[in-house]
Amino acid sequence: MEVQYSGDVMTLNMGPQHPSTHGVLRLELKTDGEIVADAKPHIGYLHRCFEKHCENVDYPGVVPFTDRLDYCAAMNQELGYVLAVEKLMGIKINDRVRYLRVIMAELGRIASHLIAAGTYGNDIGTFTPFWWCFRDRETILDFFEETCGARLLYNYNWIGGLMHDVKPDFGKRVIEFIDYFEPQVDNLNKILSDNYIFIKRTANVGILKPEVAVSYGVTGPNLRGSGVAFDVRKDEPYLGYEEFDFDIAVGKGDYGPVGSCWDRYMVRIREVKECCKIIRQAVAKLPPGDVRETVPKRVKPPKGDVYMRTEAPRGELGYYIVSDGSPKPYRLKVKSPCFTAMSAFREVSRGVMIADLIAILGSFDIVLGEIDR
Amino acid sequence: MESVDQLLQLIPYYDLLPEIIRAMMPAFVGCVIILAGLLLTILLLVWFERKVSAHIQDRLGPMEVGGWHGWAQTLADGLKLLLKEDIVLDTTDRTLFKMAPFIVFIGAFAAFVVLPFGASSIISDLNIGILYILALGSLAVVGIIMAGWASNNKYSLYGGMRAAAQIISYEIPAAIAIMTVIIPVGSLSMVEIVNAQQGGIQNWFIFRYPPLIFLAFVIYFIASLAEVNRTPFDIPEAESELVAGYHTEYTGIRFAIFFIAEYANMFMVAAVITTLFLGGWTSVGPTDSQVIPGPIVFYIKAVVLILAQMWIRWSLPRLRVDQLMYLSWKVLLPFSFALVLGVGWLAVYA
Amino acid sequence: MVEYFRDIWLGTITILKSMWVAFKHLFTRSVTMQYPRVKSTAEWTMPERARMKLFNKIEDCIGCSQCARACPTECITVKAEKRGKEEPEVFTSNGTAMKMRTYIYDIDMTLCCYCGLCTFSCPTECLVMTGDYEYSVYDKNDHIFHFAKDKPLTPKAIEELAKANA
Secondary structure, three states, X not given: OOOOOOOOOEEEEEOOOOOOOOOOOEEEEXXXXXXXXXXXXXXXXXXXXXXXXXXXXXXXXXXXXXXOOOHHHHXXXXXXXXXXXXXXXXXXXXXXXXXXXXXXXXXXXXXXXXXXXXXXXXXXXXXXXXXXXXXXXXXXXXXXXXXXXOOOOXXXXXXXXXXXXOOOOHHHHHHHHHHHHHHHHHHHHHHHHOOHHHHHXXXXXXXXOHHHHHHHOOOOHHHHOOOOOOOHHHHOOOOOHHHOOXXXXXXXXXXXXXXXXHHHHHHHHHHHHHHHHHHHHHHHHXXXXXXXXXXXXXXXXXXXXXXXXXXEOXXXXXXXXXXXXXXXXXXXXXXXXXXXXXXXXXXXXXXOEHHHHHHHHXXXXXXHHHHHO | OHHHHHHHHOOOOXXXXXXXXXXXXXXXXXXXXXXXXXXXXXXXXXXXXXHHHHHHOOOOOOOXXXXXXXXXXXXXXXXXXXXXXXXXXXXXXXXXXXXXXXXXXXHHHHHXXXXXXXXXXXXXXXXXXXXXXXXXXXXXXXXXHHHHHHOOOHHHHHHHHHHHHHHHHHHHHHHHHHHHHHHHHOOOXXXXXXXXXXOOHHHOHHHOOOOHHHHHHHHHHHHHHHHOOOOOOOHHHHHHHOOOOOOOOOOHHHHHHHHHHHHHHHHHHHHHHHHHHOOOOOOOOOHHHOOOOHHHHHHHHHHHHHHHHHHHHOOOOOOOHHHHHHHHHHHHHHHHHHHHHHHHHHHHHO | OHHHHHXXXXXXXXXXXXXXXXXXXXXXXXOOOOOOOOOOOOOOOOOOOOOOOEEEOHHHOOOOOHHHHHOOOOOEEEEEEEOOOOOOOOEOOOOOEOOEEXXXXXXXXXXXXXXXXXXXXXXXXXXXXXXXXXXXXXXXXXXXXXXXXXXXXXXHXXXXXXXXXX
């Protein structure tokens, strides 16, 4: 459908250096006064040749690099990769590794959604929830630091096992944290999610219809915010997710049409509560064992290729690995969830006001490291 | 003002000065005192804002500069701004560019001459006091548009126009809310307004004709937040989301003047609210036996209101421009009309 | 019309709730740790497994260069020559015989990605990641840490060392 523009269409640049673009993203806007006619994203400012680089490093050495793809949720990035290699090599991990991986992945998901919520509040203009989210995230990072030694980029999930076992009272302290944390989510809802000004700014903008989302291939909270109940953990369970009892958080259009920015944001907050449920169940079932039992001495997968999908906090993360039998991967390709979200962003941002553009961009929760690789 | 007169008489050869100079001297000295006090207050307020925001956010705020909880942080920041390079671009309209910060500052500062700090501590008891203050708010708009225009930057102009629209739209509900207070008093003079609230806390206007004047207080408070460009109405400052605000092209001390003008405005608006609604310099008990001096009570009330302004800033998000306009024209204005009608009816028939 | 008043009512209530939640935080303790005056508190100290600066106890290093091979960013340079049969035998602290003499052992911390893969590959566990994170320098070359102490004996090795030190 051709849109008739009245008057001059002005080209504006929302440049790579910008406090609100969550990274180095350039948006080329064509605006007609206040209304945006087109918002073309230009990516590539953070391209670090990840996929080519991985062809020169051996399989265990790729894990630190997968951390750096989506640095806000590094545990989940590593998990996807090691699951892919284990699938290719046919390694069976023991239960302790399995449950610990689930706990770490869900803690990483909470940490990532806290960043998303906090920075979204920043974009909308309220600076307080950001600090509260980060204060809670610090405890999670402390858990990671005492287990593997690093706060943000862990190298914890190894092919066939884990780097270190957790401290003896880890489970108890994690449950204590979750008990402390769940009321904090209600606090966050009071100051941000249910705040009338926030709802007015986000509940009627950026409507992503379910059919449009599915046709673009959007996954994760962005898709679930549009009402489509699709989660890789339920659709193609890995790591034994089928034995955990949790619901898929779906946007229901509480305050506006389904698929608005508010819905996408709220799906993340509801998911945090579901993560807490999963963590409780996993800690209760954690068996004793050795986490490095099944780590192979030399990683030399057989010839072949594998595609493994996992549910990263930002969507469906896919790793496609082609192996030619040598200790280094022949080809590694990452299917990044934020990349598809950026494509849908262009569609959604037609005809909105410039002030709403920031709200929409923040609701898609992109991390440029993953888009550009 | 009598004490200032007495002080001036002590200067040797004071009587030899021409009549006109001697007539203006008390006011001039008063203004210097108020300017000095205001600058000190702003120092305190900026530090206070940073501490309040930090504690709401579970942080500590300034702790280093000056030793105890970083009280000298504002001084250090001001000194830094003074030492920065003063950039005035060739493409700007130089006269307007240089004049704009001062006009905004004058709009904030000139209102202090009619504020009654104490029973006799007022520089000039204009009989149109409150109207004068409202008019000065409009003067600030001229300064902002000048700043936006003279920067020769389309985004600054855009931001300046938005700020001007915001301030002008919120002046109307503010003025009408003030009318609810003027009706019982019968005079626009600030001293008369405070005198009508003497006698104790039950006489403060905020508790008269309940809840009408209380609602007028709320409406005026919200409108004054918009006048001062504070969150949730800080579109002019947060324009840096996409386009720049009206004070982008200003560096160093010129920017500092805008900053000082904002905090002076904050204090001025808080002072106006205490005078109109919270009894001004009168204390909680009966006035003739007031223990704490008037200016101190006034100051404390103003600071409490400023604390409320800061609290609102750090808990609420920003409104979008069209929602801001909706709030002013479609919510605040009808309610303030209704309140004026209500208070007027009650004042005449009850 | 009803919506108009409902909006105003909802707006007021939610805004007051947000303000109340924020107000309560004025009286909670801050979580800031005032680094650099305070580096550890009763609640938090640096964990033992923290992965910061690398340190190699060169007396235990057998020069196998497994660490250099494991490193994904190639930040470790190891050059070792075989010890001659006539030299006295040297042992590490856990009893392994040292067959090689390591004359170049450089770690470039500007390249290191702090993954720790080198520490796991070391057979004598002489390479560890310490908890030292305050080592900013003004010159990038000061971040290349030289651990080797032995001087080489073969002429080729001596030439290499001289070239490296130039």
